Amino acid sequence: MTIATYILFAAIVVCALWTVQASIVRAALGLAVVSVLLSVLMFQMGAPLAGVFELSVCAGLITVVFVSTISMTARLDAEASKALRAVRAKRFRPAIVAVACIGALLWISSYARDVSPVIGETAETVREVLWGPRRLDLVGQIIMIFVGVFGVVVLFKEKREKEIGR
Amino acid sequence: MGALLVLLPLLGVVLLNLPLGKLAEKLALPLGGVLCLAQAAVILAAPASFWDQALFLPGGVSVAELFHASFPVDSLARVMFLSIATVGFCSGLVAKYTMADEQTQFRFANLLILALAGLNGIILVRDLLGLYVFLEITAVASFVLIALERGKAAFDGAFKYLVLSAVATAMIVAGLALLFIVAGSTSFDAVAEALKTSGSSQLALAAVAFFLCGLAIKAGLVPFHGWLPTAYASAPSAVSVLLAGIVTKTSGVYTLIRLVDAVFGYGPAVRQVLLVGGLVSIVVGALGALGQKDMKRMLAFSSISQMGYVVLGLGAGPGLGLAGAIFHLFNHSIFKTLLFVNSAAVEQQSGTRDMDKLGGISAKMPVTGTTSVLAMLSTAGIPPLSGFWSKLLIVAGVWQAGHPAFSAAAVIASVLTLAYFLSMQRRVFFGKVADSCAGLKEASAWGLVPALLLAAITVGLGVTAPWLFQTFLLDVGSIL
Numbered sequence: 221m222t223i224a225t226y227i228l229f230a231a232i233v234v235c236a237l238w239t240v241q242a243s244i245v246r247a248a249l250g251l252a253v254v255s256v257l258l259s260v261l262m263f264q265m266g267a268p269l270a271g272v273f274e275l276s277v278c279a280g281l282i283t284v285v286f287v288s289t290i291s292m293t294a295r296l297d298a299e300a301s302k303a304l305r306a307v308r309a310k311r312f313r314p315a316i317v318a319v320a321c322i323g324a325l326l327w328i329s330s331y332a333r334d335v336s337p338v339i340g341e342t343a344e345t346v347r348e349v350l351w352g353p354r355r356l357d358l359v360g361q362i363i364m365i366f367v368g369v370f371g372v373v374v375l376f377k378e379k380r381e382k383e384i385g386r
Numbered sequence: 387m388g389a390l391l392v393l394l395p396l397l398g399v400v401l402l403n404l405p406l407g408k409l410a411e412k413l414a415l416p417l418g419g420v421l422c423l424a425q426a427a428v429i430l431a432a433p434a435s436f437w438d439q440a441l442f443l444p445g446g447v448s449v450a451e452l453f454h455a456s457f458p459v460d461s462l463a464r465v466m467f468l469s470i471a472t473v474g475f476c477s478g479l480v481a482k483y484t485m486a487d488e489q490t491q492f493r494f495a496n497l498l499i500l501a502l503a504g505l506n507g508i509i510l511v512r513d514l515l516g517l518y519v520f521l522e523i524t525a526v527a528s529f530v531l532i533a534l535e536r537g538k539a540a541f542d543g544a545f546k547y548l549v550l551s552a553v554a555t556a557m558i559v560a561g562l563a564l565l566f567i568v569a570g571s572t573s574f575d576a577v578a579e580a581l582k583t584s585g586s587s588q589l590a591l592a593a594v595a596f597f598l599c600g601l602a603i604k605a606g607l608v609p610f611h612g613w614l615p616t617a618y619a620s621a622p623s624a625v626s627v628l629l630a631g632i633v634t635k636t637s638g639v640y641t642l643i644r645l646v647d648a649v650f651g652y653g654p655a656v657r658q659v660l661l662v663g664g665l666v667s668i669v670v671g672a673l674g675a676l677g678q679k680d681m682k683r684m685l686a687f688s689s690i691s692q693m694g695y696v697v698l699g700l701g702a703g704p705g706l707g708l709a710g711a712i713f714h715l716f717n718h719s720i721f722k723t724l725l726f727v728n729s730a731a732v733e734q735q736s737g738t739r740d741m742d743k744l745g746g747i748s749a750k751m752p753v754t755g756t757t758s759v760l761a762m763l764s765t766a767g768i769p770p771l772s773g774f775w776s777k778l779l780i781v782a783g784v785w786q787a788g789h790p791a792f793s794a795a796a797v798i799a800s801v802l803t804l805a806y807f808l809s810m811q812r813r814v815f816f817g818k819v820a821d822s823c824a825g826l827k828e829a830s831a832w833g834l835v836p837a838l839l840l841a842a843i844t845v846g847l848g849v850t851a852p853w854l855f856q857t858f859l860l861d862v863g864s865i866l
Contacts, residue, residue, distance in 0.1 A: 229396035242471065285617065337567045337570070338569055338570030342413040352454060353454045354450065355454060355514060356454075356455050356513075357519050359396070359453070359517065360507065360516065360520055360522075360523060362396070363392075363396055363500060363503050363504065363523050364526065365394075366496075367497070367504075367523060367526045367527045368526065370493060370497055370500070370527075371526065371529070371530040373493065374497075374533065374534055375530070375533060
């Protein structure tokens with residue numbers, strides 16, 4: 221690992237911590253920044269396609285969906301917002317300490333070095349993997365799209381009908 | 387031929403969403419019912435060789451060639467397909483009984499059929515990544531189903547399930563990634579082979595631990611059970627039937643059984659975790675059930691406890707323990723579905739699930755009352771009902787595997803099961819008719835047919851259990 225990789229890791233951790241403690245719009249933007257940094261890391265570690273997916277879907281599309289959804293919500297009043305901010309900051313502190321302790325333990329132990337990675341299907345190109353051995357997963361994705369469509373219909377459609385009725 | 391069980395539901399959803407107008411709304415629930423009945427009929431009638439035959443698509447390409455995968459259907463898979471079909475069918479009937487407008491029924495039926503495809507996919511795949519894909523399909527369909535009738539409680543239940551399920555997914559994907567490093571493949575066989583040679587590595591152990599925790603969340607086992615009572619209680623009745631009857635059982639418990647049996651193996655550490663986890667779930671679930679006022683929440687805690695028995699049986703390893711675990715998984719999917727059908731009938735007729743406000747319902751709803759007693763006795767393990775035989779096999783299997791203390795604790799804990807169910811029966815069905823229940827009427831045929839069907843299976847399996855044991859269960863337990 222190079223120094224640039226360490227810097228990227230550190231930047232990701234800092235942004236992630238900021239994300240879980242920020243207000244909801246800033247959290248969405250913080251998540252986007254984490255995804256951008258993660259895609260740079262992926263490029264650097266030799267996984268350009270994974271980086272492109274991360275950048276376009278996670279940093280791009282998902283951020284747009286989050287910000288659009290947040291724009292439909294009402295803003296909290298100042299007092300409630302202040303109270304929530306205090307709770308939000310506290311809520312994640314034990315998690316941060318726990319993750320840091322587990323990370324330190326794993327770093328000290330040689331857990332990741334007792335097995336040498338086996339290179340299997342990664343040797344083929346992504347296109348061959350996706351349209352060859354992983355074709356069944358595409359059927360799964362089609363079913364997932366149907367489920368997603370019904371999710372949107374169930375959660376949003378009738379609301380609009382009620383609004384029109386009102 | 388197994389691939390049909392995923393492809394036909396997918397085709398069904400496509401057909402339902404053609405521009406057929408009101409006709410599609412009328413056809414949706416019957417189509418869901420027909421798919422479930424067809425699945426049950428094929429499982430019961432077709433010989434084992436039927437599943438080995440290749441399925442050819444128009445153009446002469448076989449499905450196995452197209453998807454670069456085989457879809458083996460063994461005894462365990464057949465048991466699961468049968469419970470999925472039975473519970474799915476009963477859930478459709480309950481939807482007809484409890485959901486007022488056709489549009490909600492249409493949406494429910496579509497999601498039921500998609501969940502059916504997801505559940506069948508979980509049973510069919512022999513690849514960790516494929517398993518993850520179908521687990522996610524089932525989970526997302528479940529979130530939407532819980533929130534189907536909206537309202538604060540429904541969103542609360544769906545959100546809790548969503549968050550906990552996301553944690554489970556993160557753990558499963560982390561485990562999957564680590565196993566991919568170890569094996570270089572995600573197929574069950576390749577990973578099992580790799581774990582045989584490097585199973586003692588810390589990386590492999592971490593991967594297995596991640597997987598077990600993820601599946602424990604999906605199964606709602608203690609200490610990962612926080613989402614389950616809220617999700618079951620806040621979902622519409624037909625969805626509670628589906629969730630309790632088959633969704634958590636397939637995505638959590640079946641997957642656990644399959645992966646331990648075919649991939650992780652019965653190592654001493656895995657067995658110890660399963661035995662302790664199972665016993666803790668039995669006791670905590672039963673104690674939780676004792677303190678509930680809401681009928682569905684009580685049944686949810688009871689599910690946690692009963693799934694503890696299945697995990698305990700799995701911890702005993704192949705043979706009697708595993709046979710008992712699989713038998714109890716099937717039995718529980720039947721009698722817990724029956725109890726949720728009864729709860730749906732009580733809620734639909736009386737307008738409440740608060741057990742303190744109900745009383746003496748058996749006098750007004752005799753069929754619901756009688757079937758509920760049968761389900762209750764079977765859950766508590768009273769002979770000769772089906773639950774007795776499966777619990778007996780589990781207790782004997784755990785004893786045989788050299789864990790008499792666990793075995794004895796499981797027997798003592800079943801007294802707790804009897805205690806919370808007797809409390810429910812006394813408060814809801816027996817005694818003096820409560821003033822609020824004076825004008826109650828028995829549920830309609832849509833609510834009674836599933837109750838009678840499930841009660842008949844519970845009694846039938848109990849009576850034929852010794853024969854089943856010789857012909858089928860030992861084969862399943864020794865394994866597959």
